[in-house]
Amino acid sequence: MNSYISKYLQREYDLKRQRAISEAEARKNGLLNRLPKYGELLTKKNTVAIDMAKTMLKGTDIDKQIAEDNLKIKLMEIDKQIEALFVSEGLPKDYLYPKFECSKCEDTGFIKLGNKESRCPCFTQKVVNITYKQNNMLRLEDENFNTFDIAYFSNKADKEKYQSDKSPLQNIEEIKKVAISFVDNMTNPCQKNLLFTGRAGTGKTFMSSAIAHSAVNKGYSVLYQTAPLLMDMIIEAKFSGYKDETKKEQYNRVFDVDLLIIDDLGTETLSNSKFTELFNIINTRLLKDKKTIISTNLTLQDLAVQYDDRVMSRLIGNYTICRFFGDDIRLKKKRMC
Numbered sequence: 001m002n003s004y005i006s007k008y009l010q011r012e013y014d015l016k017r018q019r020a021i022s023e024a025e026a027r028k029n030g031l032l033n034r035l036p037k038y039g040e041l042l043t044k045k046n047t048v049a050i051d052m053a054k055t056m057l058k059g060t061d062i063d064k065q066i067a068e069d070n071l072k073i074k075l076m077e078i079d080k081q082i083e084a085l086f087v088s089e090g091l092p093k094d095y096l097y098p099k100f101e102c103s104k105c106e107d108t109g110f111i112k113l114g115n116k117e118s119r120c121p122c123f124t125q126k127v128v129n130i131t132y133k134q135n136n137m138l139r140l141e142d143e144n145f146n147t148f149d150i151a152y153f154s155n156k157a158d159k160e161k162y163q164s165d166k167s168p169l170q171n172i173e174e175i176k177k178v179a180i181s182f183v184d185n186m187t188n189p190c191q192k193n194l195l196f197t198g199r200a201g202t203g204k205t206f207m208s209s210a211i212a213h214s215a216v217n218k219g220y221s222v223l224y225q226t227a228p229l230l231m232d233m234i235i236e237a238k239f240s241g242y243k244d245e246t247k248k249e250q251y252n253r254v255f256d257v258d259l260l261i262i263d264d265l266g267t268e269t270l271s272n273s274k275f276t277e278l279f280n281i282i283n284t285r286l287l288k289d290k291k292t293i294i295s296t297n298l299t300l301q302d303l304a305v306q307y308d309d310r311v312m313s314r315l316i317g318n319y320t321i322c323r324f325f326g327d328d329i330r331l332k333k334k335r336m337c
C-alpha cells in the first residue's frame with residue numbers, strides 16, 4: 001500500500017475518530033449542564049461503586065460475593081433511571097456514544113481477526129478511491145440493487161429483434177441472479193468472472209455498479225475504470241519506469257484489487273502494446289484468482305475480430321457471458337422526463 005496515502009488517510013482517521021469522541025464528550029457535558037438529575041445519577045453510580053469496593057476489600061469471600069451481587073443490582077437500577085430520564089427527554093439510547101463513521105473499526109482503520117490486526121475494508125477502499133479519484137465514476141448510491149427498476153424492461157419476447165426466446169425482463173432478472181450470486185462467491189475459485197455484452201443503454205454499467213456497491217458493502221476492494229483510461233494509465237506507468245509512486249500504486253492496484261471492473265472495452269484506441277497489456281491484466285488476475293467484470297458494446301464475434309485468440313480463449317473459458325438486450329433505457333428515461 002502506498003505509504004504516503006496510508007499516512008495521510010491514517011491522519012484523517014485519527015482526526016475523525018477524535019472528533020466523534022469529542023462530540024460525544026460535548027453532548028455529555030451539555031446534558032450535565034441541562035439536566036442536573038443526570039449528574040446526580042452519575043455521582044450516585046460512582047458512590048455505589050466506591051462503597052462496594054470498600055466492603056469487598058474488608059469482607060470474607062461470602063461478603064465479597066454478596067457485595068458484588070448488590071453492586072450489580074444497584075448499578076442496574078441506576079442505569080434504568082438514566083434510561084428513563086433519556087426517554088422522558090426524547091433522547092436516543094446511544095445519545096452519548098461516539099458516532100463513528102465505520103462501526104466495524106470505530107474509525108481506527110484497523111480490525112481484529114482472531115489475534116491478528118488488519119486493515120479495515122473501509123480503509124482499503126478509501127486508498128483505492130484516492131489513487132483513482134474514482135468516486136464519481138460509478139454512481140454507487142444511485143445505481144445499486146435497491147434502486148434496480150424492472151419497469152424499464154419489456155416483458156414481451158421478440159425473437160427477431162432480440163435474437164432470443166426470452167423477453168428483456170426475463171433476461172435481466174436472470175442476469176441479476178447471476179450478479180448476486182457472483183458477489184456471494186467473490187472468493188470462490190470456481191466462480192467465473194463476468195462479461196457483459198450488449199448495445200448502448202441496456203443496463204451494463206448499472207449492473208456493474210450494483211455489483212460494486214454490494215461488494216464494497218461486503219468489505220471487498222473494488223476498482224472501476226473504463227478500458228481507454230485503464231490502458232492509458234497502464235502504458236503511462238510503464239513508460240515512467242514505475243518511478244512515480246502514485247502511478248506505480250495505480251498500476252499494482254489493477255492486479256491486486258478484489259474486483260476490477262473494466263467498462264466499455266472496445267472503445268480504446270487499438271495498439272499492439274494495449275493488446276499485450278489487456279492480456280496481461282486478464283491473465284494475471286485469473287492466475288491470482290481475483291475477480292473481473294468486463295463490459296462491452298461489441299458482440300463476441302466483434303471481440304474475436306478485435307482481440308487475439310489468447311484473450312478470447314480466456315474470456316470464453318473463464319467468464320460467464322451475459323448478453324443484455326432490450327430498448328435503450330437512456331432514451332426511455334429521456335422520454336419520461
Ligand SMILES: Nc1ncnc2c1ncn2[C@@H]1O[C@H](COP(=O)(O)OP(=O)(O)OP(=O)(O)O)[C@@H](O)[C@H]1O
Pocket residue numbers: 143147148149150152198199200201202203204205206207296297324329330333
Ligand atoms: N436496472 C436498472 N434500473 C434502473 N435504471 C437502470 C437500470 N439499468 C439501467 N438503468 C439506467 O439506464 C441508463 C443506461 O444504463 P447503463 O448506463 O447501465 O447502460 P449501458 O449498457 O452501460 O450503456 P453503454 O453501452 O452506452 O455504456 C442509465 O441512466 C441507468 O441508470
Ligand SMILES: [Mg+2]
Pocket residue numbers: 204205206263264295
Ligand atoms: Mg455503460
Ligand SMILES: [Zn+2]
Pocket residue numbers: 102103104105106107109110120121122123
Ligand atoms: Zn472501518
